[in-house]
Amino acid sequence: MSIIxxxxxxxxxxxxxxxxxAIPTETVYGLAGNIYSEKAITSIFETKRRxxxxxxxxxxxxxxxxxxxxxxxxxxxxxxxETFWPGSLTLVLPKKNNxxxxxxxxxxTVAVRVPNHPVTLALxxxxxxxxxxxxxxxxxxxxxxxxxxxxxYFEGEIQMVLDGGSCKxxxxxxxxxxxxxxxxxxxxxxxxxxxxxxxxxxxxVKNKKEASPNAPGMLNKHYAPRTLTVLSNDIYSDxxxxxxxxxxxxxxxxxxxxxxxxxxxxxxxxxxxxxATSNLYNALHKLDTQNLxxxxxxxxxxxxxxxxxxxxxxxxxxx
Numbered sequence: 001m002s003i004i005x006x007x008x009x010x011x012x013x014x015x016x017x018x019x020x021x022a023i024p025t026e027t028v029y030g031l032a033g034n035i036y037s038e039k040a041i042t043s044i045f046e047t048k049r050r051x052x053x054x055x056x057x058x059x060x061x062x063x064x065x066x067x068x069x070x071x072x073x074x075x076x077x078x079x080x081x082e083t084f085w086p087g088s089l090t091l092v093l094p095k096k097n098n099x100x101x102x103x104x105x106x107x108x109t110v111a112v113r114v115p116n117h118p119v120t121l122a123l124x125x126x127x128x129x130x131x132x133x134x135x136x137x138x139x140x141x142x143x144x145x146x147x148x149x150x151x152x153y154f155e156g157e158i159q160m161v162l163d164g165g166s167c168k169x170x171x172x173x174x175x176x177x178x179x180x181x182x183x184x185x186x187x188x189x190x191x192x193x194x195x196x197x198x199x200x201x202x203x204x205v206k207n208k209k210e211a212s213p214n215a216p217g218m219l220n221k222h223y224a225p226r227t228l229t230v231l232s233n234d235i236y237s238d239x240x241x242x243x244x245x246x247x248x249x250x251x252x253x254x255x256x257x258x259x260x261x262x263x264x265x266x267x268x269x270x271x272x273x274x275x276a277t278s279n280l281y282n283a284l285h286k287l288d289t290q291n292l293x294x295x296x297x298x299x300x301x302x303x304x305x306x307x308x309x310x311x312x313x314x315x316x317x318x319x
Contacts, residue, residue: 227248
């Protein structure tokens with residue numbers, strides 16, 4: 001029996017009962033629970049096999065709700081929220097005391113965003129609590145962009161995946177924290193660094209931290225297929241390194257011709273970075289199910305969303 005359903009009222013009932021529901025967003029599917037329920041939050045960490053030192057993102061229904069969960073909003077944070085919410089921006093801000101420490105990994109800041117998906121916005125408006133919702137995948141594995149991805153991970157472990165179709169943006173939100181009142185990017189995501197800088201000026205990127213990370217997505221190994229993944233500046237040279245292996249190729253816009261390639265996915269034949277970003281995780285899921293020995297992933301142009309794609313591929317290839 002499938003756990004995939006479009007029934008929002010059923011999702012409301014499950015969440016009100018302190019259980020988990022996987023929810024769609026414009027970025028990836030999230031594994032959601034009531035932020036004020038110790039049972040639900042413990043279940044998120046246990047179901048994902050996620051370490052407790054890795055904080056969760058709190059999803060709220062609108063910008064006005066932010067003042068219910070944070071105690072201080074820098075001017076540039078408010079400007080970013082007004083510009084990008086609902087949307088793929090997460091802000092890390094000083095938390096109010098009503099936010100449980102387990103959500104924030106004991107830190108005095110909380111990550112918060114308003115997702116831009118009609119199904120989840122409708123769900124949030126029917127609940128009297130925000131939702132903690134890290135990506136709905138086991139820790140370190142490829143994030144899900146389809147309901148079927150979630151069901152394959154957690155069939156028998158969660159009651160429901162709320163089906164909202166394929167995730168439009170395809171990778172996680174961009175996470176922005178603050179040093180004093182100045183923004184810092186903790187995670188590159190589906191809003192490009194340059195787009196953030198158009199709103200608030202030059203922004204530092206500090207997106208790697210193994211010990212006590214400030215936000216999700218900062219660990220070296222993350223978003224990873226089970227299949228060995230290597231990054232390549234020269235696909236043909238790397239094919240030569242793996243001639244006796246079953247090779248998969250993940251490329252930007254070029255289709256490579258070589259008899260040793262068993263499977264190949266081109267993310268955007270038109271060279272469109274937004275399209276490539278949207279297709280990235282689904283492509284990795286497909287390649288990871290084809291019994292390959294190695295996935296050779298092409299390094300992307302390091303501009304705009306290409307920086308975010310390269311960030312994900314670097315972490316996927318980390319050993």
